[in-house]
Amino acid sequence: MRTRLFTAVGLALAGILVLGWAAFGSRAERSGDVKVVDVPTPPAPIALVHRLQRGETLGDVFEDHGLGPAATHAIAEAMGEFESPRRLRPGVAIHFVRRLGEPPARIRVDLDADRILHLWSAGDAAPRWSARLDSVQVVRDTLLLAGLIRSNLFDAELSGDVETLGDAERFDVAYRISQVFAWQIDFWRDLRQNDAYRLLIEREVRPDGSVRDARVLAADFRNDRRVLTGVRFEQSGAERAEYYDEAGEALRGQFLLAPLDIVRVTSGFNLRRFHPVLRRTRPHLGVDYGAARGTPVRATGAGRVTRAGWWGNYGNAVEIRHANNIRTRYAHLANVARGVAAGTQVEQGQVIGYVGDTGLATAPHLHYEFLRNGAQVNPARLQLPRAEPVAAESRERFAALRHVVLSRLRSLPMPVQPTQRARRTQD
Incomplete structure (x- = not known):
């Protein structure tokens, strides 16, 4: 009995050894046959930022970043749905994303503080680009x-x-x-x-x-x-x-009290005022507002421009005709605002020019006149109706x-x- 027991235990141990060799020994032998293949990882994309310079075109910028004429045309067409490429101003940031040795596949244009234009290539043989306009969340x-x-x-x-x-x-x-x-x-x-x-x-x-x-x-x-x-x-x-x-x-x-936002009156409406240039007493039929050169001048009321440009002693001036036979004049302007000309309709508060010292003036200021039925009146004493x-x-x-x-x-x-x-x- 004892001999048979020893024989059974020996056979069991031998079986365990055989199974262990099959499980681990053979795997160890096979490990030498495993081949490690190195799969090259593509280089990370490169992000570049270019700020549009004065006199520079998008074609110039895209060419410098590896985009040909066909791609440039396709990008311009995609952009045109949201913004004309010709309207981009100097300083606009253009972001390019590209891989080494390849032309950009994605472009971002920061149109302004509130709008971002995203462009991406479809990757076809023929250049084809798509665009999406996003608004900055506030x-x-x-x-x-x-x-x-x-x-x-x-x-x-x-x-x-x-x-x-x-x-x-x-x-x-x-x-x-x-x-x-x-x-x-x-x-x-x-x-x-x-x-x-x-x-x-x-x-x-x-x-x-x-x-x-x-x-x-x-x-x-x-x-x-x-x-x-x-x-x-x-x-x-x-x-x-x-x-x-x-x-x-x-x-x-119907009329603002003053044609500038924050003003300093240097000379009021006065029928016997000593003129600083002519050196004699003469009526001052308006109000002078001291302000820095270039300060925006606003129309005090809505109306139609009857005169805009050079006007003798007034220098550069604007006259506006309002309802109820009222006119206002703005004189000694450095220049008249763009788009303001005789016949133009302007709204109350619209910028019509900029403070200067043209005409008979010794320093930058605005000369403002208020005329009713063709005669100058003191605007400070008028009681005009509200809206x-x-x-x-x-x-x-x-x-x-x-x-x-x-x-x-x-x-x-x-x-x-x-x-x-x-x-x-x-x-």
Whole structure:
């Protein structure tokens, strides 16, 4: 029995050894026969950026990056669906993606801050390119800001969501508040120290932090002893939004108080003014606004241009005919804006020229005249009608919007001068 048991165990061990050799030994022998094949990895694509130079054409750029005339023509056709290649301005970034030794297969053109054009090759024998236009995604937010006037709009002491403003936006706040109340406040003569404002701004912000667009939704302005309010509202069927007071009356008048955004009056309407060039007393039948050369000049009212160009002592000048037999004149311009000529229809606020010192002038400034029935009158003393109020059918919608924006606006206190601030703290 014992002999048989030993024999069985021996046979079992031998079987295990045979199976182990079959499983591992034979594989070890075969491992020497395995062949390793090196599959070459294609080189990584190369990305290049070229900025379009003045006088340079797309054909020049594409040729420098290995694209022939046929490919250039195909790319131009694909681009033409979204943007004319001839309209690309110097500085536009053109991104090329290519492999070593091959022409570009993908191109990206940053048309502007908001539009990106993607182009790619179909890879056919005959050059064929496709295009897709993408818009830069923006985030919409709102800001609450307040300002306390020291001497002018630009040096106001800002409070509220100030930390979110870029340097350019701080400067822009003054223009935005002046545009809302341009028909109620002369921002050179009417401002007082410790005047104040607050405004609710809606912005569209790009991924890089720059602002695509911004608009004032509501604003309050404390000017001396009066407080003005503006609410942005677009009536049904209107071409654009307007600003209205709390009662729904339009803030916009038929004429702006001044033809420049922020102005400095250097000489008012005066029937006995001493002329600095002629050195004698003569009537000054207009208002002179001091401003840097090149400052945009805006039409104070909508109308048709009757004269544009050189006009004797006026230098370069523009005259506009308005309704009710009213004309306005803008003189001593450095030059007239492009597209403005006799017979041209212009809108209120449209740029018609740029401040200069042409004609009988000693320094850059704008001479502005307001004529009624052919005679110059003092524009500062005119009481002109406003635009149409909120229509009856839009009153309910206006009231709902007014409640929302003014509640949000007035959650931020109106700034007060330091002495008033101290009194409130003590109380």
